[in-house]
Amino acid sequence: MGTLLKPENTGLPAPPRPTERPDPNHSDCRDVASVLSRVGDKWSVFVIMMLSDGPKRFNELKRMINGISQRMLTLTLRGLERDGLVTRTIFPTIPPRVDYELTDLGRGLQQPVKALGEWAIAHQQQIASARARFDERNDR
Amino acid sequence: MGTLLKPENTGLPAPPRPTERPDPNHSDCRDVASVLSRVGDKWSVFVIMMLSDGPKRFNELKRMINGISQRMLTLTLRGLERDGLVTRTIFPTIPPRVDYELTDLGRGLQQPVKALGEWAIAHQQQIASARARFDERNDR
DNA sequence: CAGAATCCACAACGATACTG
DNA sequence: CAGTATCGTTGTGGATTCTG
Numbered sequence: 001m002g003t004l005l006k007p008e009n010t011g012l013p014a015p016p017r018p019t020e021r022p023d024p025n026h027s028d029c030r031d032v033a034s035v036l037s038r039v040g041d042k043w044s045v046f047v048i049m050m051l052s053d054g055p056k057r058f059n060e061l062k063r064m065i066n067g068i069s070q071r072m073l074t075l076t077l078r079g080l081e082r083d084g085l086v087t088r089t090i091f092p093t094i095p096p097r098v099d100y101e102l103t104d105l106g107r108g109l110q111q112p113v114k115a116l117g118e119w120a121i122a123h124q125q126q127i128a129s130a131r132a133r134f135d136e137r138n139d140r
Numbered sequence: 141m142g143t144l145l146k147p148e149n150t151g152l153p154a155p156p157r158p159t160e161r162p163d164p165n166h167s168d169c170r171d172v173a174s175v176l177s178r179v180g181d182k183w184s185v186f187v188i189m190m191l192s193d194g195p196k197r198f199n200e201l202k203r204m205i206n207g208i209s210q211r212m213l214t215l216t217l218r219g220l221e222r223d224g225l226v227t228r229t230i231f232p233t234i235p236p237r238v239d240y241e242l243t244d245l246g247r248g249l250q251q252p253v254k255a256l257g258e259w260a261i262a263h264q265q266q267i268a269s270a271r272a273r274f275d276e277r278n279d280r
Numbered sequence: 281c282a283g284a285a286t287c288c289a290c291a292a293c294g295a296t297a298c299t300g
Numbered sequence: 301c302a303g304t305a306t307c308g309t310t311g312t313g314g315a316t317t318c319t320g
Contacts, residue, residue: 032185032257032260032261033185034260034264035256035257035259035260035263035264035267036179036180036182036185036256036257036260037180037182039176039179039180040177040179040180040181040182041180042173042176042177042180045172045173046169057281058281058282058283059281059282062282069313069315070282070283071284071285071313071314071315072312072313072314074283074284075312075313081274082270082274082275083267083270083271084267084269084270084271084274090282094281094320095281095282096281096282097281097282098281105263105267105270108259108263109259109263111255111259112252112255112256112258112259113256115251115252115255115256116172116175116176116179116252116253116255116256117172117175117176118252119175119248119249119251120172120174120175120176123245126245127175127224127245129224130222130223130224130245131222131224133224134222134224135222197301197302198301198302199301202302209293209294209295210302210303211293211294211295211303211304211305212292212293212294214302214303214304215292230302233301235301236300236301236302237301238301238303281320282319282320283318283319284317284318284319284320285316285318285319286315286317286318287314287315287316287317288313288314288315288316289312289313289314289315290311290312291310291311291312291313292310292311292312293310294307294309294310295306295307295308295309296305296306296307296308297304297306297307298303298305298306299302299303299304299305300301300302300303
């Protein structure tokens with residue numbers, strides 16, 4: 001990797017290409033990927049958002065996030081807990097009660113995620129119309 | 141392909157929420173989800189990063205992104221093109237040549253994505269050790 | 281209430297072979 | 301070179317049922 005491509009494109013002028021260098025941060029790919037995949041997980045992001053304003057109980061989260069199955073909520077929360085993004089607090093009462101709360105780390109992650117969300121909202125129209133155009137071109 | 145645009149998170153009925161105000165941007169859940177799922181797609185992010193410093197050819201990208209199959213690269217690029225994030229330029233030469241380049245929209249998306257990536261790098265240690273602790277607690 | 285366990289459908293992905 | 305087509309495997313997630 002990082003090698004320049006061969007000039008076997010014999011004499012094709014083609015458009016000028018900016019000078020290319022090896023990818024600056026390709027060494028961190030794996031670490032970044034692990035976080036991105038957590039963000040890409042739709043449910044994780046929703047959970048983090050729902051926990052913005054304080055701790056929530058299991059079923060409370062389940063009700064807030066419409067459409068999530070109990071299984072996925074469990075798995076999502078476990079993943080977030082494992083990564084140190086949320087804490088899980090058990091109150092040994094009857095019936096049992098479990099609170100989930102963002103850690104400092106989790107609150108930190110919220111910032112970049114929100115930035116992404118705001119970008120999404122700001123450009124959803126452009127994306128939607130781009131899709132429409134693409135699909136129309138391709139449907140025929 | 142049409143990945144990950146399931147119509148399920150349609151609206152939080154705002155169930156009995158104890159003490160707080162309605163989530164400011166809960167109405168945009170679906171749009172956000174659609175963008176997040178693209179970001180969550182590992183390959184899309186890598187491609188966008190690789191295109192940071194100018195247009196690239198198909199096989200050039202394939203070589204740069206270690207481990208991607210040619211099929212996934214095709215699908216990923218189609219998705220990005222559909223969303224208006226990259227352009228696809230065909231040079232009808234022999235052998236054929238196709239350049240992919242970020243659009244302004246794509247370059248815009250790069251910023252929040254990079255922020256996320258930087259957060260990931262900055263906190264990978266914390267996450268790693270959180271995972272280690274969690275796993276150890278749980279392995280026994 | 282908060283989950284663990286099981287079953288199953290289907291989407292995602294990789295490998296391979298073929299084409300203009 | 302830049303794809304498309306097909307197949308087989310794995311993974312992901314929903315529905316359901318059971319438990320402390």
